Amino acid sequence: MTVIEARLTRDTETFGKMDPYVKISTRQQNFKTAVKNGAGKTPMWNQTFNIDVKYIGDDMTVQCFDEDPGSDDLIGECTMKLSALTVNGGLDEWFGIAFRGKASGQVHLKAVWKPAGAAQGGMP
Numbered sequence: 001m002t003v004i005e006a007r008l009t010r011d012t013e014t015f016g017k018m019d020p021y022v023k024i025s026t027r028q029q030n031f032k033t034a035v036k037n038g039a040g041k042t043p044m045w046n047q048t049f050n051i052d053v054k055y056i057g058d059d060m061t062v063q064c065f066d067e068d069p070g071s072d073d074l075i076g077e078c079t080m081k082l083s084a085l086t087v088n089g090g091l092d093e094w095f096g097i098a099f100r101g102k103a104s105g106q107v108h109l110k111a112v113w114k115p116a117g118a119a120q121g122g123m124p
Ligand SMILES: [Ca+2]
Pocket: 013, 017, 018, 019, 066, 067, 068, 069
């Protein structure tokens, strides 16, 4: 799956521009993109990760953070089923993210689904 870019509407910086990165979490794996220093509300990553899909009923969480000295600020997040990556051979979509129930931007994800003799289990 490739984390392409984001358009953020929430700004966690009072001064200067945000330093965004994306964290992808599944039950088995965690991935993090590079930090785009000073990219503000329109970061581009174009970074690809291999997500090992064991159970397509599992959730995947996409979180966008602003790196800060000390603790990073969460800009927004969304959760989807891993099955979303496997439908029609993949996806190329913008996913809305939210912070405390309020829309805070969109993250552009692209995924190509390659079955690797994957188990078909895990469906509810
Ligand atoms: Ca920052």
